[in-house]
Amino acid sequence: MAPWTASSLTGPQDRMDVGQLQRLWSHLHRGDAEPWPEAPELQNAWLAFHNGDFQRATETGLGLGDAGMNVANKATSIYANYLEPREQHRHDLLLAAAARAEDFQRRQPENPGAWFWQAYPLARHIQSISVAKALTQGLGSRVKTALEAAIERCPQHADAHLALGTFHAEVINKVGAVVGRMTYGANKAEGLAMYRQALALNPDAITTLTEYANGLIMLEGLEALSEANRLLDRVATIEPLDEAERLYAASARAVLEG
Template sequence: MQIFSHMRRLGAALGLCWAMLAIPGHAYSNDELYDDLDDAPLEALQHEDIPVDQRIFHSRWHRAPFAPQQFDYTPQQMARHWDELMVGIRAPFPTPELLQTLIERYPELVSDTPAFTGDYQAFSNALIHVWRLFLRGDFQQAREQGLQLGLFGFYPAMFAQTLYAIYLSDRQSEKYMMLQDVANRARDHLPLLERAQDDPDAAEFVAFARLGYAYAIARIAEESPVPVIVFRRYIGKIKDGADDVLAAVPEHPLGHTFLAAVDAGIMRRVGRAAGRLTYGARTAVVEQSFQRAFALAPQIPILNYEYANAVVYLGRRQDLPKAHEYFNRATAVTPRWSMDALDVLYARQRQQEIQLMEDAYPSFRSFERQRRRFTRVTDHNLTNVLTPVLTLEQLQHPERYRLD
């Protein structure tokens, strides 16, 4: 039965690719179709989940490219400034009172957690320390210590892993495995999140948890070939995730950003017409959702660079000054913690990529084709802020830059 299920999804993936060529006004070319099919090796269309090699967690991770002391807050400072620091992701501060309320209602939160002894203050202190590690950019330590603290520690641990995967891992393959590991682990907890979905005391925790799951899937999907996106049902998982975040916390800045970026990303990959007909992606949703996010938290760097990306994906060359305006807004933000710092660094890198596209390519799609081909040939993670910005020479001769 599993073989037939894979066959049906494979047929749907390939059928969509061919069907997109017949949609009037759709810009998906024959060359792009063959590139996407070439990007999708058979093994990628046999497994819904990316196989994860656990050895990637045993080596020493790269250090973040800033001094940890820059974002090192005492527990008292964290409590005082928490709402400002978490304005985007809206994670709840792990006070003893909140922990006791949620653990008494949902004891699964600390099942198989020897670190929890019934002392809520001590457990709160341990969790605050994990968040402190995460805030200052000690991602591997945050992961290792967070995984010892049940689901309350799991989510800052997995967000730390997600940020490391996106912004600091060298290889695209390693990035994908780390993100898949986050999704795999988070998926196991979805039944608990369903139970807590309508609990107002758990709302921020549920939204943060769902955001982590959907964000990991989205960062895999945004650079995957269209057949893989369809076969692995990424779009439905991501859109459902964005809806679930906003169902828990309707005024969630990154929830609205995510909802907008999902539709923009769909149209980036398959065009406006196919995106609207196959997935209901609409430019109006993109604009409205981004405006909701800007009204809630205009200074988040990721919001500004995602909007800039959406302008690039959906606009014309004459719209690029607007994209640069929002990249500039992202890079002008003074970071207050590790996620903001990495988002600012990536916004600067992404803006330089878009400038390369303007200078050397007739269209965004032609640039994207070569960018994806470069990643396929070299296994470079192009969102890694530790590496130099992509160059035209690299795009034209990817075989010279293969990672060993």
């Protein structure tokens, strides 16, 4: 595997050890409901992820087989979405993670991460291709089905609720309420309900607050601006704890400042 682009957001003073990771685990994984890994090798893979060593996290996770599949796919997806500068390689990484997750579903169909880490990279892939292409490939329906499957298997999966809310919001924003409902099953009320559930499950997450704020604007327009700004004001008070949170916070700031 060729070297991946490194991130500079996590400095030496920010890097955590296994003990710190265990203390912060419930906060860091409130979104994906991933259980604490008992195996030292898996702990090391997750530690690499949280310290921003995404390539090492992916390679270590894949080396552990099914036990490391969720960390490998999460590391690949976060890296591709935020750090990979080459557009085609970015798509290749996202589609590879989604394909691994889909294959993982056949072996562990009750694992919510197997479904979520199919949906997340596919959704990120869709964001940078045309609506027509996404329709032709049936990608929107695959994302929605996978997210619903993740929630069915783990109702506490806040990130799946959040992503499903964003699915409804983005579809309606791109193609309109009527076409979105008929083609993708997108629905404003369901989208808002997903966002509210994500906020209830993971209320102090940068991702939850930012995605909810953006979704409100897409679904309700300017009349939601006050509530959206209130959510974004809360984001400014939250200190990121790992590389993924730092990347998301930096991305959110760039959008707001742009």
